Amino acid sequence: MTLSFFDQFSSPMFLGIPLMALAIMLPWIMFPTPSSRWINNRMLTLQNWFINLFTKQLLLPLNTAGHKWALIFASLMIFLISLNMLGLLPYTFTPTTQLSLNMGLAVPLWLATVIIGMRNQPTHSLGHLLPEGTPVPLIPVLIIIETISLFIRPIALGVRLTANLTAGHLLIQLIATAAFVLMPLMPTIALLTTVLLFLLTLLEVAVAMIQAYVFVLLLSLYLQENV
Amino acid sequence: MLSRLVIVSANALKGSSPLGAGLVQVSRCLHASPQSLSPVAPLPEKGGKVRHGIIPEELFQLLYPKTGVTGPYMLGTGLILYMLSKEIYVINHETFAAASIGAVIIYGIKKFGPSVAAFADKLNEDKVAKAQEVKDSAMTSLTQAIEDEKKEQWRVEGRSMLFDAKRNNVAMLLETNYRERIHMVTNEVKKRLDYQVALQDLQRRMAQEHMVNWVEKNVVSSITPQQEKESIAKCITDLKALAKTTQAKVAV
Numbered sequence: 001m002t003l004s005f006f007d008q009f010s011s012p013m014f015l016g017i018p019l020m021a022l023a024i025m026l027p028w029i030m031f032p033t034p035s036s037r038w039i040n041n042r043m044l045t046l047q048n049w050f051i052n053l054f055t056k057q058l059l060l061p062l063n064t065a066g067h068k069w070a071l072i073f074a075s076l077m078i079f080l081i082s083l084n085m086l087g088l089l090p091y092t093f094t095p096t097t098q099l100s101l102n103m104g105l106a107v108p109l110w111l112a113t114v115i116i117g118m119r120n121q122p123t124h125s126l127g128h129l130l131p132e133g134t135p136v137p138l139i140p141v142l143i144i145i146e147t148i149s150l151f152i153r154p155i156a157l158g159v160r161l162t163a164n165l166t167a168g169h170l171l172i173q174l175i176a177t178a179a180f181v182l183m184p185l186m187p188t189i190a191l192l193t194t195v196l197l198f199l200l201t202l203l204e205v206a207v208a209m210i211q212a213y214v215f216v217l218l219l220s221l222y223l224q225e226n227v
Numbered sequence: 228m229l230s231r232l233v234i235v236s237a238n239a240l241k242g243s244s245p246l247g248a249g250l251v252q253v254s255r256c257l258h259a260s261p262q263s264l265s266p267v268a269p270l271p272e273k274g275g276k277v278r279h280g281i282i283p284e285e286l287f288q289l290l291y292p293k294t295g296v297t298g299p300y301m302l303g304t305g306l307i308l309y310m311l312s313k314e315i316y317v318i319n320h321e322t323f324a325a326a327s328i329g330a331v332i333i334y335g336i337k338k339f340g341p342s343v344a345a346f347a348d349k350l351n352e353d354k355v356a357k358a359q360e361v362k363d364s365a366m367t368s369l370t371q372a373i374e375d376e377k378k379e380q381w382r383v384e385g386r387s388m389l390f391d392a393k394r395n396n397v398a399m400l401l402e403t404n405y406r407e408r409i410h411m412v413t414n415e416v417k418k419r420l421d422y423q424v425a426l427q428d429l430q431r432r433m434a435q436e437h438m439v440n441w442v443e444k445n446v447v448s449s450i451t452p453q454q455e456k457e458s459i460a461k462c463i464t465d466l467k468a469l470a471k472t473t474q475a476k477v478a479v
Contacts, residue, residue, distance in 0.1 A: 003319055036260055039354060041270055042347035049350055090325035176327070177320035194323065201327045 005173055009166065012093045024095050027082035051078070058220050066227045069220070076105070077216045084165060084208030088172075088201070097166045099158060106157035109219050114150075117226025125226050157218060164211045168204045175200060280336070 012019040032044050040048070055074045059067055080096060087094025095101050117125035129146040130139065179193040276284040282299070290298040310316040 003321060037267070037270070039351050041274075042344055045347045045350050046343070049347075088328050090321045090328065172324050172327075173320055176323035179323050180318075180320045194327070197323060197327045198330060201324075201331050205331060 005170065008093065008169060008173065009097050011098070020095070023093050024083075024101075027079060027086060030082060030086075031078070058216065062220065062224055063227065066220075066223050069223055072109075073216050073220060076109075076219075077212060080161075080212035080215055081209055084212055085205070087165065087169065088204055088208060094165060094169065096161055097169060099162045102158035102161045103154070106161075106215075107154040110154040110157060110222060113219070113222040113226045116223075120227070128225055153218075153222065157215060161211050161215055164207055168200075168207055172197065172200060172204060280333070 012023055031047060034040075034044065034048065039045075051074055054077060055070055058073055058077075059070055062069075083094060083096050086092055087096070114125070129143050129150070131142070131146070134142050175193060175197045179190050179197055182190040182193060278284055278287060287299050290302070294301070311318070
């Protein structure tokens with residue numbers, strides 16, 4: 001099969017059937033169901049430990065009203081981290097490289113935090129538009145700037161995740177192509193390129209985990225402001 | 228109260244109406260446990276055996292009778308060469324990417340696998356150790372309670388001896404006190420009686436002295452001077468006679 005650089009990012013189709021739903025649901029089958037036993041096997045113990053650690057860490061700065069979001073944050077984190085990590089395997093499609101998916105996650109969640117803030121404590125939420133201790137002449141300009149930054153948040157959330165993952169995947173493909181093409185011509189350079197590819201892959205693994213964490217962390221921050 | 232009756236009966240009748248079976252199955256997707264009372268089967272301690280990390284050992288066992296030890300390896304090599312030569316799998320840049328990520332995964336598992344497994348085991352062991360500690364401490368406290376109870380029972384047996392000793396003590400104290408008081412009474416009475424006796428003695432002595440004095444006075448006053456001279460002359464003649472006899476004795 002011949003691959004162009006676009007094939008990795010095109011929505012998967014098979015005989016005209018879109019497989020996007022399958023691609024999104026795939027991580028779900030990778031995780032074992034928590035059982036009602038007291039002592040579980042290693043896989044389940046580690047999964048439980050990770051989810052507990054992550055949820056505790058994330059909900060620490062939130063007050064009690066924010067703890068309602070615990071389930072969605074934990075599941076969002078598992079979702080994003082598994083999609084990102086699975087995307088590093090060859091010939092896989094990463095749904096998080098699609099801007100539509102990331103915006104579909106970012107905009108509703110961000111909007112939910114804003115609406116919660118505006119509805120329950122409007123003065124407090126609007127107060128975030130003006131940082132403390134600004135000189136009086138700067139206030140109008142700063143309010144405009146803060147409003148713009150508030151509305152850029154969902155775009156930033158979605159595009160950050162998309163751009164990071166797309167760029168990473170594209171880089172892997174390009175450097176792999178370079179190594180592949182250089183192999184018959186200049187094997188030494190090809191070897192260097194392969195080393196570069198190896199390092200890049202390590203970086204991509206880190207980026208995959210970090211980007212998922214940053215997404216959820218920023219959402220929890222926005223929630224913290226508004227709840 | 229009657230609402231509970233309705234709920235219970237509705238639950239029991241769930242499976243009996245014409246749509247009964249379907250109604251029962253509706254909530255099945257929400258069940259979290261298997262809804263049976265059979266004992267839970269134990270989990271296997273370790274996962275299935277694999278060779279080279281991904282290929283299950285059962286494949287090798289399956290092929291062993293017909294193709295021996297090298298069978299599965301020949302199968303794998305043959306499959307790979309077939310796919311390459313027929314260009315079912317084409318080597319392209321993704322192969323390099325696959326090799327790269329494969330190297331990362333294998334390195335990660337080889338290096339961190341045992342420590343992660345040990346960590347997971349430790350988490351479970353800590354859980355078990357905590358429960359075990361509770362059980363052990365409960366057992367030690369209960370055995371300690373049994374020991375204490377036995378000691379208390381032994382103490383109860385000796386209680387009557389303790390009471391006897393105390394009773395003896397008290398009796399001795401009372402006896403001593405009584406004897407002291409009797410002694411004191413005796414002494415006091417004796418003192419009073421002695422006083423009376425001394426008084427009587429004194430009176431008699433005084434009477435005696437008085438009488439003796441009176442007799443002496445009377446006698447002395449009754450001696451006339453005539454009688455005095457006569458008695459002195461008598462004494463001198465008696466003395467002379469005595470002196471003569473004494474001289475005679477000495478000469479003899």
